[in-house]
Amino acid sequence: MNRIFIALFLLFVSSQVKSQSDTLSTLPDLPELQTAEYSFYVYDATMGQVVAQSPQKSLTPASVLKLVTTATAMRLLGPDFRFKTRFGYTGKIDHKTGTLKGDLIIKGGADPAFYSEYFPMDYLGVFEQWAYQLKQLGIKQVDGDIIGDASALDDTAIPGGWIWEDMGNYYGAGVYGLTFADNMYRIHFQSPAEAGKQTNVIKVQPKTPGFTLDNRVVSSDEKSDQSYVYGAPYAQQQMVMGAIPKGKNDFVVKGAMPNPPLEAADSLRKVINNLGIEITGEAKASFTSVDGDFHQMAVQESPTLQNIIDVTNHESVNLFAEHLLREIGRKVFGKPTLDEGLKAIKSYWMDRGIDLQGFYQTDGSGLSRSNAICTKTLVEVMLNMYRVPGDEIFFDSLPLAGEDGTLQYFFQGTPLDGKLRAKTGSMERVRSFAGEFTNRNGHQLFFAVIVNNFSGSSYKMGKKLEPWLLTFY
Incomplete structure (x- = not known):
C-alpha cells in the first residue's frame, strides 16, 4: 500500500515538474540573441497565473522605465494636477512717467510643458497677454532687467549616468525650474x-x-x-x-538649449519690445529665488498631469519624465530633487509589496544606462495600476499598436493591431516592451520583455519580438 502511494506521489510530482518545464522560459533561437541577455514575464490577470517567464535578470530598460515614473506620478500627484508659472515684477511703478523701476520676473513652477510644441494651444499668446497687461498698467519703460527665475528646482539639470553624446541633443535636454x-x-x-x-x-x-x-x-x-x-x-x-x-x-x-530660463526671458523681452515698451536692462536667468517684493500679475497653468503623462508615454519625452520625477520628490519629501524623487518612487512601490529586487533607478526617463530593472517588477507595477479602480486611465497613456506613438509601426496587420498597448524602449543594443492586451480567449495579459546587447538595430530587434508576443494572443 505504501509503495502504491509513493508511486502515485512521484507521478504527481513529475507531472508538476513537466508542467513547469513546459512554461516558456526562452525567446526564439535568433542569431541576434547569441551574445544577448534578456528577461521576460507574462501574466494572465484573468486567471491569476504566470503564463511565461524567464530567469529574472536586472537589465537596462531604456524608456520602458518611464512606465514606473509616470505610474507613480499619476498616483501621488493625481491626474488633475497642474504646474503653475507666474509673471510679475519687483520695484515700483512711476505712473506719472509710465516707468517701472524694477525687474520683470517669470517665476518658473517646474512646468515641463511651458510653451511646449506638444501643447501649442495651451500657451498660445501667453507672452502677448503678459505684455498687454504691462500696457494696461500704463508702463512705457522698464528700468531694470527681465529675469527667468528657475529656482523651483535646483541647478542639477542633468542626471548622473547620461553620456556626453546625449546631453547636447534635444532628447537629452536638461531639467530646469523654468x-x-x-x-x-x-x-x-x-x-x-x-x-x-x-x-x-x-x-x-x-x-x-x-x-x-x-x-x-x-x-x-x-x-x-x-x-x-x-x-x-x-x-x-x-x-x-x-x-x-x-x-x-x-x-x-x-x-x-544650454540655458532655457534665459531663453524664456529673452523671448518675452522681444514680445514686450514689439508692443512698444522699452526695457533698459537685459534678459537674465536666476537660479535663486527673487521673491522679495514680487508683485504677481498673472498665473499660467499647465495642461493636466493626465495629459502630460499621455504625451510622455506616447512620444517617450525624456524631459517630461525627468520633471515628473522631481515633482514626486517635492510631493513626498518636500524637496524637488533627483535623489528625493528616486527615493520616493522606490519607497512607494515597496510599500505596495512590489518585488524590487534588481531595481536600480538613476533617472526618470530611462536615458541613463545605469538604470536596471527586472521584467517581473514592470508587470507588477502595471497589475497594481490595473487593480485599483480609477487607475485604468493610466493605460490610455500607452501607445496603441499599429496606430500611434512609438508603437505606430509595430504589429500592423496582425491580431494585436489596435489591441496591444505598451511602453517601448530603445537605445543602442537595448530593446524593450511592457504593456497589456486581451487575448483571443478574453483574458487580460500583462507582459514585459527586455533584451540587452543583441546584434543589429534596435528597431529590427523589436520586429523580431513581434511573432513571439503574438504567440500569447
Missing part, C-alpha cells in the same frame, strides 16, 4: 550636393543671447541624420559634428 519650449532649439543647415563637403548653418532658432555654435558637420551620401550636438548645461558654446544628407537646402537638426 523649462521653455521643450528646452530645444533648431539648427538649419544647407548641405552641398557633393558628399564630404562642409555644410553651412543658415540660422539657429531660437538663439539665446551670447550663444555660439561650432559647426563641423559635412554632407553625406547617407539618407538620415548622422549628426550630434555636443554641449553642457549653461555652456553658451556648443559644437555639432557628424554628417547630414547631401543636397539639402534646409535640413534641421535639434539641439538642447
